[in-house]
Every structure is written in C-alpha cells, then in structure tokens.
Amino acid sequence: xxxxxxxxxTGSSTAGHFVPENLxxxxxxxxxxxxxxSVSGKTFDVLDPVSNQTYATAAAGQQExxxxxxxxxxxxxxxxxxxxxxxRERSRILNRIADAIEAQDxxxxxxxxxxxxxxxxxxxxxxxxxxxxxxxFADLIVAQADDTYKVPGSQINYVNRKPVGVAGLITPWNTPxxxxxxxxxxxxxxxxxxxxxxxxxxxxxxxxxxxxxxxxGLPDGVFNLVNGIGEEAGDALVKHPGVPLISFxxxxxxxxxxxxxxxxxxxxxxxxxxxxxxxxxxxxxxxxAAIDSTLFGVFSLNGERxxxxxxxxxxxxxxxxxCARYAARARNIVVGDPHDPKTEVGALVHPEHYAKVMSxxxxxxxxxxxxxxxxxxxxxxxxxxxxxxxxxxxxxxxxIFQEEIFGPVVSITPFDTDEEALALANGVKYGLAAYLWTGxxxxxxxxxxxxxxxxxxxxxxxxxxxxxxxxxxxxxGLGHEGGYRSIDFYTxxxxxHITLGAVHTARFGAA
Numbered sequence: 338x339x340x341x342x343x344x345x346x347t348g349s350s351t352a353g354h355f356v357p358e359n360l361x362x363x364x365x366x367x368x369x370x371x372x373x374x375s376v377s378g379k380t381f382d383v384l385d386p387v388s389n390q391t392y393a394t395a396a397a398g399q400q401e402x403x404x405x406x407x408x409x410x411x412x413x414x415x416x417x418x419x420x421x422x423x424x425r426e427r428s429r430i431l432n433r434i435a436d437a438i439e440a441q442d443x444x445x446x447x448x449x450x451x452x453x454x455x456x457x458x459x460x461x462x463x464x465x466x467x468x469x470x471x472x473x474f475a476d477l478i479v480a481q482a483d484d485t486y487k488v489p490g491s492q493i494n495y496v497n498r499k500p501v502g503v504a505g506l507i508t509p510w511n512t513p514x515x516x517x518x519x520x521x522x523x524x525x526x527x528x529x530x531x532x533x534x535x536x537x538x539x540x541x542x543x544x545x546x547x548x549x550x551x552x553x554g555l556p557d558g559v560f561n562l563v564n565g566i567g568e569e570a571g572d573a574l575v576k577h578p579g580v581p582l583i584s585f586x587x588x589x590x591x592x593x594x595x596x597x598x599x600x601x602x603x604x605x606x607x608x609x610x611x612x613x614x615x616x617x618x619x620x621x622x623x624x625x626a627a628i629d630s631t632l633f634g635v636f637s638l639n640g641e642r643x644x645x646x647x648x649x650x651x652x653x654x655x656x657x658x659x660c661a662r663y664a665a666r667a668r669n670i671v672v673g674d675p676h677d678p679k680t681e682v683g684a685l686v687h688p689e690h691y692a693k694v695m696s697x698x699x700x701x702x703x704x705x706x707x708x709x710x711x712x713x714x715x716x717x718x719x720x721x722x723x724x725x726x727x728x729x730x731x732x733x734x735x736x737i738f739q740e741e742i743f744g745p746v747v748s749i750t751p752f753d754t755d756e757e758a759l760a761l762a763n764g765v766k767y768g769l770a771a772y773l774w775t776g777x778x779x780x781x782x783x784x785x786x787x788x789x790x791x792x793x794x795x796x797x798x799x800x801x802x803x804x805x806x807x808x809x810x811x812x813x814g815l816g817h818e819g820g821y822r823s824i825d826f827y828t829x830x831x832x833x834h835i836t837l838g839a840v841h842t843a844r845f846g847a848a
Contacts, residue, residue: 354387354388354676354720355674355676356392356451360392360393360448361393361544362393362394363395363396364383364394364395364396364541364564365395365396365544366396366561366563367544367546367547367560367562368402368405368406368409368562368563369405369406369409369558369561370551373396375399375402375565376399376401377397377399379399380394380395380396380397381395381397381565383395383452383540384538384687384688385451386452386454386675386683386685387454387675387684387719387721388720389688393541395537395540395565397565397570398534398564398569398573399565399570399573400569402565402570403563403570403574403577404573404577406532406562407503407532407579407580408579409557409558410530410531410558410561411530412558413530413557413559414502414503417558418556419525419555419559420528424479424481427525428476428478428479428526429475430553430554431525432472432475433553433554434549434550434553434555435468435469435472435475437549437553439464439465439468441545442461445467445514445542446460446463446464448541449463449512449513449541449542450675450683451675451676452513452539452540452541452542453510453512453513453538453539453675453686454639454675454686454721455511455638455675456639456677456681456682456683457675457678458680459637459638463512464514466518467515467517467518468518470803471518473522474522474525475526477526477821478526478527481821481824483495483498484496491837491838492834492836492837493837494832494834494835495833496831496832497830498527498824498830499528500527500528500529500827500828500829501529501581501605501828502529502530502580503529503530504530504532504582504583505531505532505534505575505577505580505584506520506531506532507534507574507583507586507587508533508586508587509586509587510536510537510538510539511642511643512638512642513536514543514545516586517533517542519807520533521533521546523823524584525559525560526824526827527823527827527828528828529827530558530559530560531561532562532574532580533546533560533563534563534574535564536587537564538687538690539686540564543564546560547560567591572598575604576601576602580604581604582604582606582826582827583595583599583604583607584607584608584818584826585606585607585609586610586643587610588611589610589611589741589812592608592610592815596608605826606815607817607818608814608815609643609769609808609809609814610643610809610812610815611643611741611743611767611769611813612645612741612769612809613648613739613740613741613769614647614770615646615648615649615650615762615771615772615788616634616646616771616772616773617772617774617784618649618651618652618655618774619758620652621775621776621777623774628659628662630772630774630797631646631772631798632663632667633798634646634772634799635647635649635745635746635747636681636725636745636747637681639682639683639685640723640725640743640744641690642743642799643743643769643770644769644792646772646798647741647746647747648747648748648750648762649663649748649749650749650751650752650761651750651751651752652753652758653753656751659749660727660729663749664708664727664729667708667709667710667725667726667727667747668709668710672714672717672722672723672725682725683722684720684721684722685721685722685723686721688721690721690743690744691721691723693743693744694723694743694744695712695713695723697736697740697744697746698710698711698712698723698726698746700737701726701728701731701735701746704728704731704732704735704736705728705731705737705748705749706729707728708727708728708729709726709727710723710724710726711724711726712724723746726746726747727747727749728747728749729748730751731750733750735748738750739765741767755780755784758784759784759787759788762789763788767809767811767812768811768812769790769792769808769810769813770792770793770799770809771785771794772793772794772797773785773788773793773794774796775796781795781796782795789810789811790809791808791809791810791813791817792805792806792809801819803819804819804820804821805819806818806819806820806822807819
C-alpha cells in the first residue's frame with residue numbers, strides 16, 4: 338500500500354476552536370491498494386464547520402476515476418482470494434478491522450468532530466459502534482446457516498449463497514465513519530468487493546479506512562474509495578454497468594434520481610432516505626422519561642439524523658405542561674465548540690446546510706409559536722451554529738411539520754384522541770421511524786402496527802439491535818438492511834435441487 342504524506346503537522350486550540358494535529362492538506366482516492374489523485378487532477382475544497390475555512394483539498398472523482406475503481410474491484414472479485422475465502426478466514430480479518438478501529442477510537446472521534454461538527458462525546462460513541470458493526474458481521478457469517486428442504490425419498494433442495502460482485506456504496510455526511518461501517522461490514526463479510534463514494538462535505542474519516550483495511554490483511558482491490566461530488570462521482574458509480582448493487586443513504590430526492598438511473602441496468606438497490614418521524618406522547622406516559630427521550634431524539638447529533646423525532650405529538654391534557662418543561666430544557670442545552678466535552682449541540686456540517694436549516698427556522702416563525710431558540714446563539718458569532726429551536730401549536734399543514742429539516746428544530750402539536758394522533762403521525766410522506774410513549778400496553782402494540790414506519794420504539798429513544806431490520810416505508814426508503822437482511826442484499830441466493838429417486842418425466846415426442 339502506498340500512502341499520501343501531505344499532512345499539516347501542528348494542531349491548535351485558538352479562539353475556542355480545536356484543530357487536530359497532523360491533518361491532511363490533500364485527500365486522495367484509494368484504488369487497487371494505492372492512494373491516487375484524480376486522472377483529471379480536479380479537486381474540491383473541504384471546510385471545517387466551526388471556522389468555515391478550507392483545511393484540505395480532496396480529489397474530485399470523475400467517470401474515469403470510477404472506471405479505474407470498478408476495474409480494480411472487479412479484478413479482486415474475479416481473480417482475487419476474497420470471495421472464495423472460508424467464512425472463518427474473512428471473519429478473522431473483520432475482527433482485526435474492529436480491533437484497529439477500537440485502537441484509534443480517540444483519533445477517529447477527533448477527526449470526525451473536526452470534519453462534521455458533531456460533539457466529541459457523541460463522536461466517540463460512533464467510533465465504538467463502527468467497530469461493533471464489524472464484530473457483528475464477523476460473527477454472523479460464521480454462524481450463518483442456509484435453508485435445506487427434504488422430500489423424503491425423492492428430493493433434497495438447498496440454498497447456495499454467492500456474493501453478488503462489486504457493490505457501490507454511497508454514504509451521507511452525518512456520522513459518516515459509522516454509517517460507512519454499516520455498509521462496508523456486511524458487504525465485505527458477504528465476499529463482495531466495494532467502491533465507496535463518501536459524502537463530499539466530510540471525506541476526512543473515510544480516508545482512514547485504507548490504512549485500517551490494509552493493516553488487517555484485506556487484499557488490495559477489495560476496498561476502493563473515490564471522493565467527489567454526488568452529481569459526478571456518485572452518478573458515475575450508480576450508472577456503471579460493472580456495479581450490480583447500489584446501497585445509498587441520503588436525501589429522498591437524490592434517492593429518486595438513483596432509482597431511475599439504476600433501472601437501465603436492473604441493479605439491486607437498498608436505499609435509506611429521509612424522515613420526519615413522530616414522537617407520540619400520551620397523557621399516561623412517564624413524562625419525565627418522555628421529555629428526556631424526545632429532547633435527545635431531535636437534538637443529539639446536532640439534529641442531523643434521519644430518525645430524529647422532529648414532530649412531537651402530545652395529548653392535550655398534558656400539552657401545556659409538556660411544552661413548558663420541554664422548552665425550558667431546550668433553552669439550557671449547551672451549544673458550543675464540538676471538541677468541548679460539555680457541548681451537547683455543535684456546529685452544523687456545512688454553510689449550505691446551515692442556510693437551509695435557518696431558512697426553516699424563519700418559516701417556522703410564521704407557522705408556529707416559538708418557545709426556544711430561533712436563531713444563532715448570541716455567544717457564537719462564527720460557525721454553523723443554530724440554537725435548539727422549539728415551535729409549539731404547529732398545524733399539520735405547516736412546512737415545518739411536513740418537510741425534513743435535518744437540524745436542531747422541533748415542532749410540537751396537540752391531539753385529543755387516539756384516532757387523531759394516528760392520523761397526525763401518518764400524515765406525512767415519510768415513514769422511517771416512530772416513537773410512542775404510553776403506559777397502556779394494548780395501545781402501544783396497536784399503535785405500533787398502525788403507524789406507517791419501518792421502525793417503532795415504544796417508551797424508548799433510538800436504541801437499535803443490530804440483528805433487526807433498518808429501513809423505512811413510503812418516501813423513507815426501499816429495502817431493509819441489518820442482520821441477515823444485509824447478507825441477503827449482498828448475496829445471490831441460488832436454489833439447488835437434487836433428485837434422490839427415479840425421475841418421472843412426461844416423454845414428449847416418444848412413440
């Protein structure tokens with residue numbers, strides 16, 4: 338493996354802004370075991386979200402760079418050892434990858450925080466989760482058993498799994514390293530080779546995968562990375578005829594474009610898209626727990642999470658009390674430098690996204706009653722900072738009720754009956770997650786089945802078991818990953834039939 342040595346060697350912590358040591362000044366592609374620039378030499382600037390200053394340039398992948406990456410991945414799949422390795426052999430490498438992630442979790446979190454604006458305490462959790470993803474699939478492929486069916490004395494039928502080939506992975510900029518691991522771990526565990534196109538806003542931590550994989554013993558060409566703009570590198574990857582699978586996490590309109598572009602080659606697709614998830618709080622709920630959970634559910638990760646419970650629906654008899662307590666807590670949330678351990682909400686990822694979120698804040702002032710936030714924190718004159726913002730009395734026709742904001746902004750709406758609560762919960766185009774708070778067990782399970790969402794949490798915030806399916810319905814996605822469903826996606830399932838007795842076949846054409 339060859340590496341780039343273009344790094345800045347000194348760090349600083351000036352004006353409340355920590356800059357890690359040894360930051361790269363140039364971020365390259367990784368193709369066939371080598372760091373390389375774009376064939377065209379094109380680059381794009383990468384900003385940090387606290388200063389909004391350029392700290393590095395990244396290679397801007399084009400069609401020819403995707404072609405090279407797919408060729409390397411195809412060679413590794415067709416002629417390399419990876420797809421034919423026994424599950425235990427692949428498992429050992431996946432566990433070594435997890436070890437390497439855990440060994441540098443502090444550095445990973447530091448870089449992730451600098452690149453995304455995610456608070457450092459939350460970034461540490463994402464690094465640990467990334468390691469756990471690799472351990473989980475290392476165990477799963479060893480323990481996996483395929484179906485066998487017998488017709489006594491007549492036939493045995495069994496299922497043979499084969500890796501599909503080159504998988505194209507397109508990942509978002511919120512918690513990028515962890516979300517990359519969600520796709521990389523099952524794809525590699527299944528025996529696929531991959532081309533990863535990370536989000537252009539946050540390419541820093543993705544560049545660490547190459548060293549981690551190489552040190553763990555992953556053969557060259559199995560993992561390839563092409564940086565670039567979605568409309569260029571991402572589009573070329575989606576349309577490439579040598580890539581039979583696309584796994585995408587991102588915004589719904591982008592997903593619709595990918596869906597159309599995959600059709601020409603009948604590619605397999607898994608898409609986890611946007612969300613506008615409801616959190617429904619009934620009067621019989623534990624309000625203290627519900628307030629804790631709904632605050633965390635929308636303001637953790639800076640509100641930049643697809644499963645954020647950004648629409649809180651509260652039964653009218655406890656509505657005023659809930660709103661007052663919720664807003665008071667929101668006003669006390671610590672907004673500040675992402676590297677400060679006291680910070681609970683950091684800087685949004687990019688000035689473009691900051692402008693989008695702030696535009697929704699202004700829209701919200703015309704659609705609801707502002708209880709907290711509503712602008713930039715007074716003590717933070719620079720950077721992409723938004724005060725945790727709470728709107729009450731938001732009607733279901735409001736844009737801030739219907740549209741994904743992807744920032745620290747929440748709407749609260751009252752309801753009177755179970756039927757009204759369900760209609761409000763389902764009254765948007767999205768269907769990713771839902772959260773329900775009630776002491777009534779029958780109501781909890783009845784609502785869980787009636788809510789149009791791929792995932793439901795009862796009396797809990799977003800705590801996910803890796804064995805369960807992850808994905809949404811309606812405009813929130815297509816397909817599910819997680820556990821065996823991920824293995825299903827990255828493998829072809831071939832049915833093999835063996836006859837044990839005499840074959841009785843109609844003798845066409847016999848005299």
